[in-house]
Structures are given as C-alpha cells and as structure tokens.
Amino acid sequence: MSLSVIRGTRDMVEDRRRMLIRTIAAQAAQGSLQVSVRQSTGATCALCADIIAPGMRQYDIGVGRSTVIVDEKCYTSSLQRIIEAEPPIGEGGRSTSANNQA
Numbered sequence: 001m002s003l004s005v006i007r008g009t010r011d012m013v014e015d016r017r018r019m020l021i022r023t024i025a026a027q028a029a030q031g032s033l034q035v036s037v038r039q040s041t042g043a044t045c046a047l048c049a050d051i052i053a054p055g056m057r058q059y060d061i062g063v064g065r066s067t068v069i070v071d072e073k074c075y076t077s078s079l080q081r082i083i084e085a086e087p088p089i090g091e092g093g094r095s096t097s098a099n100n101q102a
C-alpha cells in the first residue's frame, strides 16, 4: 500500500466512483449486469454520495453479489453509455447463461 496519506473527501469519492464504474463496465462487458429502476425511499447514491430524494428514480445495479444504488444524474452521466452500449443478451429468446439458477 503506497497511499497512506489521507486525502480530501472529494478525492475519496472520486476514487470510489471510478472503481465502481470500472467494476460495472466489466460486468456489463460480460453481459451479467442487472439494472432495475425504482422509486427511491431515501437511499444514498454510491457514486456521488448524495441522498436520492424519496420519489426520485434510483437505479439498482447488481454487481456480483452486491447491489450498487445510483441516482438518475449519475446513471445518465456516467453509466448509461456503458450499460446501454452492451446489446441485451438473449432478448426474446433463451440465454445461455449458467448463472440464472441459484
């Protein structure tokens, strides 16, 4: 570990944001990303750390075993082009994914 200096909160948020976006992009490239949209009940955006006001849209992004929650602002500015650049797999037909069954 070379980063022992505590930096500003903004830098930490930025690092986390980049890491999450990379993780999400990697999942999207594998075709294993699951995104669902629902109304916020006051969750916090994982990318910008803002509270998502109740009633606003939030995006639940399944990454591995965890769910990353982002607000619409971050989804459209940072994630939409990554996620929607990947064509849906098996739409209207069978997917060959082996990961659907628990």
Ligand SMILES: [Zn+2]
Pocket (backbone or CB within 6 Å): 045, 046, 047, 048, 049, 050, 070, 071, 073, 074, 075
């Ligand atoms: Zn956000």
